Amino acid sequence: MSAEPHPTLPPVRLHSDAELARDALVAPLFARAVRLARWAGPGTRVEIGGELAADQLPQAAAVLGLDADDPDGPVHASQAWRVAVDTGLVDVTEPDEDADDPAYGTAEPGEDLALITGGAPGDVLDLWLAALDTVLADAAVPDLDDLVDALDDGGGLDFDRLDWNPAREADFLDGVLANLYLLTVSEGGAGQGPVPLPVLAASMVVPDDMGEPTDAVLEQVSDAMMRLDDQFRQLEPIGLVEFRPVDEELMAEADDDELLPDPALADEEDIARYGMVRLTALGLYGVRARMLEAGVEAPAIGGLADKGADALLEAVSHYPEHAAQAEIEQWLAGRELPTAVAELLDAARGDDEGAPLRRLRCQQALAPAGPEAEPAVRAVLDDPRLGGLARVWLAERGVKDVPAPDGAMVFWLTVDTIAAQLAADGEAEELPQLMESLTGHHTGFFDEVWRVEHPATADVLEAMGRLHPDKKAAKEARKAAFKARSRRH
Known part of the structure; x- marks a missing residue:
């Protein structure tokens, strides 16, 4: 491929x-x-x-x-x-x-x-x-x-x-299947919904940076649609796709340069007349196998089950949250829980750029763990990088004798949590509320947080300066970010 x-x-x-x-x-x-x-x-x-x-x-x-x-x-x-x-x-x-x-x-x-x-x-x-x-x-x-x-x-x-180049045509079809695969797995890994044929054709023709497509580009999209209509008719019998072809009446009514749906169409049935395609479960397997053969990295959930905790956390740090959770569950399923928890906590250590997100995925992995995980979690209570995570886990389970964190640990954990969320989801809609929640309980938060010895302190404070819903707090965050930058230099 x-x-x-x-x-x-x-x-x-x-x-x-x-x-x-x-x-x-x-x-x-x-x-x-x-x-x-x-x-x-x-x-x-x-x-x-x-x-x-x-x-x-x-x-x-x-x-x-x-x-x-x-x-x-x-x-x-x-x-x-x-x-x-x-x-x-x-x-x-x-x-x-x-x-x-x-x-x-x-x-x-x-x-x-x-x-x-x-x-x-x-x-x-x-x-x-x-x-x-x-x-x-x-x-x-x-x-x-x-x-x-x-x-x-x-x-x-x-x-x-x-005007036929065999290699070019094979590359085009491989590219179509790769785009269909990406559209499918981006929906959640199971391919729940079919893709309109015009969308798939446009993904192969319209440049990413193009605003309003020109008439010439739209004509190319129409031509690509007709090619794909013929090709998917051939691919359906082998079990690769489920395909609803372009409506024959629609093709008879329309000229080639008019065989595109009106963008204003909202009715699903009208859109479906232009063709709908979906990779089957077998199709996902087949396209992925061809990608792997071509050297493309196309992970599958469960593929990390025999890897170490460090490889697991590194990989799932780049997965969508639902996929990360599914991969973690499969990894845990084949291991003794106390040992697995200790390995996960050890892999979550570090001050590198990816460490906050590894700790977030580790916390996600520990969330469903029962009482047998408690000894391994207690073992890291004094760890400056994991102690806050351990206290949160124990407190959520109602454990009574959890030592209270000192101020330095609270501030460090706040920075680490926001850094992880920024790495996982960017500046998501929920992040301002998280920032407000984490900072609202601490008087003089921004007077102290800029001193936190965390590699992401300045970046987190700059993000809070942009996103914090309280304007006064946002201004204080920007001042604190400047102090943190100055301190590092």
Whole structure:
């Protein structure tokens, strides 16, 4: 997959291999390929390239249960046969000039066919990924009408007339799937909602820094929509996507440069007429597998279960909160809680830039822990970096003998908490209220906080100067930030 990697991909929540393998086996095109592999035998004839002999296509279509009167039946049978050959479900021997019937070769079930019923779920998924490669390659080929129009006088393809570059088309389709993957996992890792086709087409065409798209750009978006409509029709049978095509009546009514929804449309059904696409659970798995093969870092929830606490906190510091919580829960599930809590607290130490957010994720990890975590938490009460966190955890559980923090620890914990929130969510809407809550209980807060020995003190005070809802407090924060900067220099 040659699409450019996104700088930070949120982690995806994948189904189990067993569930995904079941999805693969019922994907219509893959299921047809398996049936034809079982049908292949001594009487099966193939042509150059392993294609099924033309006069056998109706029989193959019948094996697949396709309507004998359906003119597309042989087409579907040919596609399923090609998938079976490309995945190794069928072994072919191409025509031998010395054979009694040199016009045809033979075919038989391949060794990999046994993996369908006797292999592990991962074996089935490997076969499905190979089938996906075949379908993606087919989807990047122009449609038949374009190919006919591009034939030269000698019957060969005139690539200049066709305006088709195979590598460019493959890259375009990979980029589309990468953007669809990103839109899907950004919704929460499970891909709950379909994406309107115009949105996906625009993501490939409209520059990020463009304001109002020009007519020329809109025409490119329309062209991309029509390409994607054709390509997703081909990708749906392999189980990659759920797809609602562009409404045929809409295409008949509209010129190409008008085939875009009015931005004022609010009715979901009207928007859906322009096409809707959603990656399936199997599709998320397939696109991620192609990304990993291309060297793109595409994490999956559960992927850190065998890593140390330091790797866990470092990774989940860059995850959305819901994904971080899910990853932490899976990490804790395979460990003895007292030991895991001690490891998490140790990994939360540090004065580097990422340390406040690591401590926030550590606090998040400790939130559901029960009484068995208390000894490990008590062990860090005197730690200048973790003592405040430990006191909060113990106090929330109603523990009576928790030593009160001194002023220095309170101020340090306040700075650390706000620094973590800034790192996690930026200047989120809730942050001003958090600032007001943390500072409202301390008279003379800004007279003291600038002295706190925390690497983020000045940055936090500057943020409070911008965001604190109380204007007087915001002014005091700006003065304190100046003192903190001066002190460091």
